[in-house]
Amino acid sequence: MVKILGGVVFKPLIASLMLTSAVVYAKPMPLTAARYAQQLGVGMDVDWARTERGIREFDPLVVRDFKAKGLTHVRIRVAGAPTEARLIHLRKLVEACEYYGVIPIIAYQADAYKTDPSASHEKELINWWSVVARYFGQTSPLLGFDLIYEPADKLNHNMASLNRVYDKTIRLIHAIDPQRMIFVAPRMRAAPEDLSALKLPAQSQNYVLAEWHIFPWGPLKSGGKYPWTSGTAAEKAAIRARINAAVRWQHKTGHASWVGGWAPGESIKMTPVASQFAFARFMACELKKAHIPYAINADTQFYDGE
Structure with missing residues (x-):
């Protein structure tokens, strides 16, 4: 059988090959x-699964509002055991994000x-x-897993445990979904200077x-002085040095990175000033x-659900 389309003769086999090729190239x-x-x-950064109030008051329309403001991801902080109720709630959050x-x-x-x-x-975390x-299996391909929110406290002095947990958890998750995106943070509350210890x-x-x-709650006073006052050359250089520490690590290892939370310092209860x-x-x-994505800390400081 021969088909004539627009004056051009196509045999069915050739036509099907052309359609198949189109699908391949469109993949x-x-x-x-x-x-x-x-x-x-x-x-x-959001508290939609960390606090009782955050869980109770979550409304999918908040995701719509964030998207309308130009936000393209949320870091969902989670506390507590992975109970059936919590897993169902997480699914609700993920589906709302996918919809909008x-x-x-x-982030655990x-x-x-x-x-x-x-x-x-260690065993409990894994x-x-x-x-x-x-629970999520191989669904929601854009869903990311941030294994430990701000490694700190005694982990600052136990890199062996931190690296061991990361290695075991990464392998476990990728045995379930080989393409799941996983985030790991260094010690000292995710300090960029400690990326090399991973x-x-x-x-x-x-x-x-x-x-x-850096600056999860803004440029707070440290060592008796503020790291940002009027944006002097020295203040800017110090911040660039910290960002460049991450950039150098990326170039050396081939891993991408993400800033999981920084803040200018203002809150919903304060009017921001010029320095902020x-x-x-x-x-x-x-x-x-530096081509590094970032999240702002946090929704409770910028969004009034009322």
């Missing part, structure tokens, strides 16, 4: 950590492990992620990213120049 590129980082853009085109990242508080990185707490990973599985650059951050605007502009511009 999207596989998602890698580098492409994922590009999609993250600017986001917000916002990338969800689940892991408070018990940070306070006491014992063998039993099991937490095992339950969550199996020991990540070989050949994991396509699906493992680093999370680091200047600091926010500088931080946003420097991270953009």
